[in-house]
Amino acid sequence: MSSLCCGGSANLFALVAYVPDPLGDLVDRVRRELAPGCKLRAHITVLPPREITAEGTAASRQIESILSDTRAFRVSVESVTVFPVSNVVYLAIGAGSQALKELHYKLNQGCCRSAEMWRFEPHLTLAQDLEPNAIPHAQKLAEQRWQEYPGPHEFTLDKLTFVKGDAERGWVDLTNWELPSPVLV
Numbered sequence: 001m002s003s004l005c006c007g008g009s010a011n012l013f014a015l016v017a018y019v020p021d022p023l024g025d026l027v028d029r030v031r032r033e034l035a036p037g038c039k040l041r042a043h044i045t046v047l048p049p050r051e052i053t054a055e056g057t058a059a060s061r062q063i064e065s066i067l068s069d070t071r072a073f074r075v076s077v078e079s080v081t082v083f084p085v086s087n088v089v090y091l092a093i094g095a096g097s098q099a100l101k102e103l104h105y106k107l108n109q110g111c112c113r114s115a116e117m118w119r120f121e122p123h124l125t126l127a128q129d130l131e132p133n134a135i136p137h138a139q140k141l142a143e144q145r146w147q148e149y150p151g152p153h154e155f156t157l158d159k160l161t162f163v164k165g166d167a168e169r170g171w172v173d174l175t176n177w178e179l180p181s182p183v184l185v
Contacts (some may be wrong), residue, residue: 011165012049012051012165013047013050013051013163013164013174014165014171015160015161015162016043016045016160016163017044017046017075017157017159017161018041018161019043020155022151023042023151023155024042025042026042026145026146026149027042027091027126028042030126030145031126033141035129035130040125040170040171043124044075044122044123046100046122046160047104048120050116051114052112060162062107062109063160063177066106066107067177070103071179072158072180073099073157073179074155075093075095075100075154076096076153077092077093078091078092080092080126080143081139082135083118087128087130087132087135089130089138089142090124090125091123091126095154101122104120108120126138126142158181159176160179161174161176162174162175162176
């Protein structure tokens with residue numbers, strides 16, 4: 001099991017958007033089915049795990065400053081797919097993907113800057129670190145669960161959470177930011 005699934009290094013920070021229920025509950029159930037023991041809550045990662053010095057205080061201030069100009073937006077979840085190199089099984093993001101990419105770009109600056117292993121692609125991880133021969137089964141099972149799911153396939157992303165890795169407790173929430181509703185014209 002991945003150290004990121006369990007929490008990993010105490011020096012790692014990330015920024016995530018938790019997915020509300022009932023969609024979040026579906027993602028959690030499928031993840032537990034594909035990766036038993038994974039404690040992560042359903043989320044979209046906006047800033048992937050990175051080392052940040054000074055306990056994240058400056059990073060938190062920087063994030064808050066950028067988010068003060070950010071409005072809530074709709075996110076739709078489309079289909080199950082697999083990243084070709086990393087073999088991560090995930091739910092692809094449709095509407096809201098560009099807004100997430102722009103937000104990631106704005107936030108991945110200054111003390112939050114990190115050279116990332118992969119090009120940023122908004123998604124909901126269902127399983128990772130699987131044996132290569134387990135990928136087709138995991139994808140098929142995830143597709144079946146997605147097709148069976150009768151609930152909403154979209155939600156309003158209106159809250160972001162700064163988290164810190166803790167080897168014993170997993171990922172710990174540090175700070176939440178509420179995003180104001182968009183201005184209707």
